[in-house]
Amino acid sequence: MNKLYFSLLTFWISFAALGQTGYHIKGNVKGIKPEAFTLAHYFGASQYITKDTAQADANGNLVFEGTQALPGGLYMILSPSKKRVMDLIIGAEQHFSFSTDTANVIGHMQVKGSPDSELYYKYQQHVSGYTSEINLLQRQLQFRQDLMTTTKINNLRRQLMEYYKQFTQENSNSLTGKIMRAGAEVELPTPPKRPDGKPDSAWLFHYYKAHFWDNFDFSEERLVRTPILQRKIDRYMQELTLQQTDSLIQSADFIIEKALKAGNKEMQAYCIWYLTNQAENPTIIGGDAVFVHLADKYYLGGLMPITDPTTVENIREKVNTIKPVLVGKTMPALSLTDTAGKAISLNDLKSKYVILFFYDPDCGHCRQSTPALKALQEKYKTTLDLQVFAASVARAPEQWKKYIRDFGVQSWVHGYDYSFRINFRKDYDVNNTPMIYVLDKNKKIIARRIPVEQLEGFLDYHEQTLSAK
Template sequence: MKKIILLLTTVCIFSLASKAQGYDIKFNFKGSKDTMMYLVKYTFDQQYIADTCKKIKNGQVQFKGKKDLDKGVYTLVSQEKSIYFDFFINENQKFTVTTDHADIVNTLKSVGNKENEQFFSYIKFITNKNVEFGKIREATKGKNKADSTKYVNDKLKELNADVKKFEADFMESVKGTFVYDVLNLKTEKEPKEIPKAKNGRPDSLYQYYYYKSHYFDGVDFKDERIIRTPFFDDRIKKYFDNVIVQHPDTVIQEIDRVLGKCTECNLIYNLLLGHFTYKYEQSKIMGFDKIFVHLADKYIINGNAVKCGVYSAETVTKIKDRTDILRNLLLDSKVAELYMIDTIYGKQVMKMGFDTAKTSKSVTDLYYKNLEKLTPMFTTLYMVKAKYTVLVFWASDCGHCQTEIPKLSENLKDLKDKVDFKVFAVQTKDDFETWRKFINDKKLDFINVFDPVHLNNLKERFDIYSTPVIYILDKDKKIKAKRLSADQVPDMLKMLEQIDKAGKK
């Protein structure tokens, strides 16, 4: 069962009916031993308790309130938090449902509510077909593999044909109703006739583009009721995770298209914007931070998210700060210059007192006082002349780094003289002696540098919240890959080299 969260009154989740008439929903639940039940509503990928019945006697359950409930699909939940069945709460919010615990689905009836009668007839048919499927599997016991496979396939074909015909007839009978709108969310749109490809087989490209272009047919993104169903969130997630090409530019285009179907600031728009923002800010797929930056720029930082109640002004400020960091670290972005000190000059710089400076002013004063000495000591990132630069941020006291950095060194040995690369390895701490000892002990043949002058603001500029962090840059110091593991670096270098060679042919 999905997580149930106590219902909270917030701007972005709830809308009040202009003329509240209240609700009175009764359940005659024969054979139920529950002493308490919950009325739970779906809202995108969460479920919220809308009401609780704490007085149940002989299976008589009643949920009653003075204000109308939000329209959508609800579910009756037992005191043990298990779902009994779904039902509709729409215009009619005063009705009775009867059922028997011995056979809940097949005994469902709704007095005074046509939508629920229609919906119950649907779930009865589907449930019984599932039971038939179980019996088919049972009937294969004792048969050999060939016979059982043929038997199951033949029966499945019959079952699927029955279900397909029933669903088509049922959907036609409820067209124009909310029942149709809800079940349409789980209905796959497939072409009736598929042309043949050149190889004589069904054209899979035609099937894909038909499926994609008709995926949201009949879905009214302006009707807030659809987000209070058990199918809308799955429909959205499947489309963005499995249907469309997983490329940031494609995802951005599709998000804009879907949000464009919504009424700005309505419940669907607000929840989808929040969902996409969180999803792509947290994404581990390389390059997908571009989607988050796009969402922030187009929908959030401009003030619309505050106006719509999606985020508070404080949260928008945090999103803007995060976006400002990521914007400069997107794939193909040119990284900023780094002014670092290598191991040769480390001791001299440490004696200048930067490590004991207490304020930014004292660091600045020390910098300008020693500027003439420091200038020739700097090793900069843009001094590195190679087709690829492996830019590594690590710390000598980081346990994971102590494993990954020597592994990186070992992994890259096979690529020497095969790919033109250099490693610019940045120690993020000031512990010079420990760092230098580790380099010598592990024979790290990198350009080893650190920032004792505190000149580069490494953590913010390169989004370093844990170490190691590894980027691959091209000859112009543009980011070609990022946040790689030590094992991924050699393969990525090989792939970049292959792409480059293929582009020159």
Template sequence: MRKLLFLIAVLCYSQLQLQAQGYQLTVKFRQFTSGRMFLAHYMGKGTYLADSAMIDATGTAVLKGKEPLPGGIYMVVFPGKQRYFEMLLDKNQTFTISVDTTDLVGKTVYKTSPENDLFLEYNRFLAKLQPKTAAIQDLLAKRTAPDTARARPLQTALNKEIQDYRTAFINKHPGSLLTSIFKAMRDPEVPPRPAGEDSTFAYRYYRAHYWDDVNLNDGRLVRTPILEGKLSKYFNQVVPMQPDSVIAECDQLIAKARKDKEMFKYVLWWLTYNYETSPYMGMDAVFVHLVEKYYVPGDAYWLTSDQLNKIISRAYAIAPNLIGQQAPPLEMQDSTSKPLSLYSTKAKYTVLVFWDPTCGHCKTEVPRLDSAFKASWQKKGVVMLGIKTDGTREEWLQFIKEHHLTGWVHAWDPQSQSNYRRLYDVYSTPVVYLLDEKKKILAKRLGVEQLNGFLERLEQQEEGTAAVKK
């Protein structure tokens, strides 16, 4: 008898293992008897194809795979890709969905998927609140002060009703995927300011508790739009836009995400991409830090050697010209072929302009830089050092003459010995750097207006410092 029970237990365990090793989702459409349907998943706010299947004459499509799909929010997309509905996918990946396109929320039925039954209940709860939502939107659309004032308490009450539902759900279903999602959606509730605390208390509390309800060991959150939204808000609105502050926050968050491979992979990727492409000056230092600390040692295990080498090469191209570093030395020739050195060019400020006389954008921007230089920058102690990148010597000299670029120091590198393209990351033109008296990089890749504003702020800071010393 004990042996028989053991064999039954083994068979049951084997069946569970077989189920865990793959997925089988049966979708029954009431209104379709042909066509291809698709299964997609979120990756941050983007959506990606996971599988597809043909719908047979009975309206049935079967999605099957030998390996289980990662947990998260998935979308069942109808033929024609015009309509879809969301569902949850977690440990149980063998179930049936009956779909009636006339009422996706009210008439969709799941068989053997308790998680999606709960998700459907939540969506039906939201559907019942739709009249309240519409009424608030109608008031706000009028854009009058009285209507906006009327909408405010209604919106507060609606938000509380939704939050109360989610809180009750969290308490009742602590291990659910939907609970992890609801908790991640919550913002920290800032308490009243304690006695003795200054006006920054609310900000400091909010920042310190921002990630409290986000389970950074739950890789399922990667395949929802929630995580990317939390990352974007935190790093674009909460953390100060200073490279040192951002780097410290990146390292702390990555350390918390390391226990889960999916979470670690996504958080590191998002931070790397965000700061490689950041429009804010100086944030490329964060990108370089991430590459040096995580990619160079090989932590980004999912990348091919070619992909890894491209990222590392990009960081190494940026590293020599980060803001705050000394500008790399340049040994070139002036327009009369005499030797010219960056560090022998004395000035309070040096505006370094890499430009090409045949470049359409340069033809617009270089004269604008010259106008600003002659109007005000020259009085501030600025020297313009223009470096030809492409075009012939004749085209270069002709452009200088036609646009009266007098007062500039003009240089070029006919023997290509200075390696300026790599040292200054010149892959397009024009590229502008602002250097201080000791040739430290103060700013880079600025337009005329931005550079003008930057110089004015520097002048104001100097005046303020001088006044304090007096």
């Protein structure tokens, strides 16, 4: 399990035990089997934290109860196979009952004693009437296009939006109202015209991004226990942010600053944890800098409100390892011994490009990657002045030499640490093999953690970028 995930998950489980009034939730669900069902709250969009289990009887009756209050949020009841049976919103009132039928959970749901869940299903039942009619009309359009049907659909959608606005306005202080509002789309104004008379789509995009969080209340910690926050973060970071390091850092800081200003520690902790956790495994070249920035600023800077000393020290160690080998930095010196027993230094290579290939001769992925890297070096050795510096991280010199013979890669520059003094993991961030760096003639890192299969595309793109400059 991811270390950052585990530390924050532990907090949420312990925090949820601090309630005072207890809970008693009695349900009757026609159609369920006499099995054990789980009550859990959302933790992001794809995770959940179990709070209780209850055994259903032959008539579909089950009771969840405990002596400590549950943390408020959007909950789900799960079957033994982890299939979601229904949702419940648990707010201040936690002694309530509900009844429904698996044939139509929403349509047959009746709740007594929980204002938030009552509102939630009142809204769902009202909306389902509109959506059923809209779906029916849309199916008709598949067979016959006509203006009247299209007009009906548009009218129904407008009525649906008006109902939503009225519902969230009338119930703005309820947890249900806040959840509904948090997930709502931004209303877009009519954009100005461009000089050619067309709507200015760029203006509209910037307006949408600037107002994306308008409906989300960062001071409401119960929104952490819904899937809405994670989904909004993902969309803002992946769809509304340019996938470049500086832009990603700016957007991540923007979200976290909103949480910090709102003052709720759980909200702050989730935003910092989730964004840092996502940045641990970047999907863009140079993306490690996002993780280093967030970890450095919020965890090591003391702004992360919920963590433990062990986690902080683990993060500090990782940041200290990655920082010197980020894209844009000069590769730290590396001196090894070649197959003839002579000292060979990375700085001795004068090629325009150097592929620094850390590998283990017995690593299956390394061996699979070697033929492709060999072909790449042969293709670009002359045209791009490209050389491979292959550094074995294994402590087995005979296997190292056999690897070179087996794959016929004698044209590469090979190095081995006979002194056994180099800590490849700590000094060069070699946590897994193969680990690849792409260096320019000055040994500046222009790419790292890049698969062999993507090297050719990257080199072509980099050459085009240099030519454009």
